[in-house]
Amino acid sequence: MTFRIRQIEITATGREIVRDRDVSTDTIAIGRSTENDIHLPDLAVEARHATMALHSGGRLEVAATGSLGFVRDGVDTRSAVIDSRGGAELGFGTYRVTVSQDTDGAVLLTVRQTDSAATRSGDLEEKRRFSLQGVLPGKRMVSWGLGLLILLAFLAVPIISHATRDPDSKKGVIGDASWNPGGLSLAHRSLSDRCETCHVKAFVSVRDETCRTCHKDVHDHADPQRLALARGNMPLGDRILWSVAHAFGKKGPGACQDCHIEHQGPTRLDAPSQKFCSDCHVRLKSNLPDTRLGNAGDFGKLHPQFTPAVVTDAMTRKRTPVSLDDAPRQDDGLAFSHKLHLDPLGGVARMAANIGAERGYRPGGLQCQNCHHKTEDGVRFKPVQMERDCEACHSLAYDKVGGIFRKLHHGDVNQLIADLSARDYHPSLPAGTNRERPGQYAPGGLYSFNYSAPAWHGLQLRGALSKDGICGECHRPTTINGKLGVVPVTQPMRYMEHGWFDHAAHKQEKCESCHAAKTSTMSSDLLLPGIKDCRTCHVGESSAAKDKVVSSCAMCHGYHTTAIGSEKRKPMATKIAL
Amino acid sequence: MATVQKSGVPESGRGANREYQSSHEGFLRHRGFRWMKIATALCVIAIAAYFLTDPKPRPSGSTWVGYTLGTIGALLIVWLSLLGIRKRAITEGRWSLKAWTSAHVYLGLSLIVVATLHTGFQFGWNVHTLAYALMMLVILSGLFGIWAYSTLPSALSTNREQMTQGQMIDAIRALDRQLNDAAQPLERAQSDLVIAALDEDPFGAGLLRRLSGHYPQCATQAAIMGLAGEHDAASERVEKLLVRRKAQLERLRRQMRLKAMLEVWLYVHVPATMALLAALTAHIISVFYYW
Structure with a gap:
């Protein structure tokens, strides 16, 4: 039963000094005080730190005697049973004791001091390797990279291109397609790549003047002053919304884009909803007392009778x-x-x-x-x-000459007078009466009877234009x-x-x-139907009736061309599901 | 997790009847789900505003409801991003970091409703939808983060078994030193297997390997297999040490896997947030530029 204690010390020059000594006993003590068999001069080691007992078969039992434990194969513990043939590594403070079996069967305890105190606290650098820091590109770098890339591509490029472009050039602004929030209406689709056509000045909302550069002959709905009167006192909510809109530089109410809202996909711009009309017309009588129009807000609910x-x-x-x-x-x-x-x-x-x-x-x-x-x-x-x-x-036929019927000219009284007064017209001879009955029935014959038939004496000028005449019918x-x-x-x-x-x-x-x-x-x-007849099928936009035709104001009325506009209108190809 | 004795009950005389309760309240249940209630209220108001108004020609970001939701959403995004700065100062009280985190989570989730309604369900290949997509990416990665933070720490704790991360490394180091000594009598071929096992950096694995936890080309496992046929004492000792090393390595790998899952979402969440802030800036400026 021998412990061989091999103490390895390193000199200032880095040379190792190895000292072996054999201790023939069953139990040895480990600690800071000098009476221990293994003397470890480290403050982190207790005076009598642990004992090591050798049992049969090379089995080694290590137990802490003080309040501190020790490390076995990197793990804190207070007691350990070690097979000296398998070996183990024990840690006491900064000292490391490696257990193994020497060739002659003695238990070899190699004692060496590790050079740093980091073994106690653990190596922070090493611990960091558990995280993903070294595995993935740094969050900060990727963040700034992505952010700057987006700002460059989606902000800087279009702005610089817009600010430095030649207004006469046919080239559009580079990169502003990424700003397009939605497709343009059918009428404006050709302008899709030319945002600056309508968005003329940066940070200035699209102006009516810009619309009028193309739409030159658009009529105002009414006199602007009357329009303003008709709009009248808007509800508080609308007033607040408009004050916010004005603070952000929007024109209106009544600007082109208030009704004709763009970037809503390939739709028609010319049929805005009834809300845009009813804003004024629902209380027109009170705002504009001299109007001849009745209030109208919704075809099904509030619309005057037709006049x-x-x-x-x-x-x-x-x-x-x-x-x-x-x-x-x-x-x-x-x-x-x-x-x-x-x-x-x-x-x-x-x-x-x-x-x-x-x-x-x-x-x-x-x-x-x-x-x-x-x-x-x-x-x-x-x-x-x-x-x-x-x-x-x-029939306007009044005479027959040689198989041809002569007809009056409808709508021409002078011609009628001339026709009926003409020399070649003999109203006493009714047209087509020159045939005679044959034989005994002929005039003068046995069966001839001269009754006075209600003879028509032809079309007379004096009777034609009377209440009972041909015209008077x-x-x-x-x-x-x-x-x-x-x-x-x-x-x-x-x-x-x-x-x-x-x-x-x-x-x-x-x-x-x-x-x-x-x-x-x-x-x-x-024989005109009234609004009640129309309402059997048509209702206003506010209705949710599924078996009715939801009809906005624009279905029957024009805005810019109230007086004449409907003449220009094309038939609607509206699908109506009833 | 702190435990405190229930107040007002003297310890003496109660014996076995002492009651303990946990004082811990995570960021999810903070103050009885206060921020969840606030965020839900915000969502309900947003949904009501969206469906009770009838904007013409159709709902979009450019109606008054759209602008309002957009303003709320933008302010929320900026405030939520500030958690990255705020988290560096840990304080207590009404505006404690925990309260801030709780608000971050629930208000962040409410953005799904607020921002989606702001879009009016109009999407396209433009910077506006880019901002929305980035926002959704940030929220989804955040959801993963909530799941990770609420489930993984206990798994992490179980895996450690009272070892620190430093001890896990130390344990492998200790075994490595013993292996180096024990392998001295081995033949060249066996020595090479041991060298390969010792040379393998436990932290050398990339993201996918760390997340999956599968290491098919583990050199320690290969060395164990290679030494399995040897029956001399030195080989058997080395093999035993290798098996112990493998067990320690597996614990370390599980630890790395859990840590990776705890951290990986932030590598999406944080850069996507910065990208979102940039896209949001571009979104807002572009709208007013072409006003």
């Missing part, structure tokens, strides 16, 4: 706006009954059936489209023409400037000049759904 321009004096063709609520009558100069003409069991239907397909008449009687013809675009209807639409039944005879004539007929193509109605968009509906023609006996009946 068509009705002909109120046939002679002067004067037209007066009258609300449909006031049961207006028109004076169009005509004497006409829709009911008479549309009755499927009446004489008109019978006559139309006789004439038949030659004029497009069907057996069921006259249809609306037999007389009312659509315009080319289908938006509205052409005026009824006598020759085309009436004459099939209402449809017209109201009168005297104009001392001459015979008829009251002029006015057929308005449009009753509502400030609105827009597209018949083509309503072709799935029957005419009588809106126009009560079948019950109208007078031509003074105004």
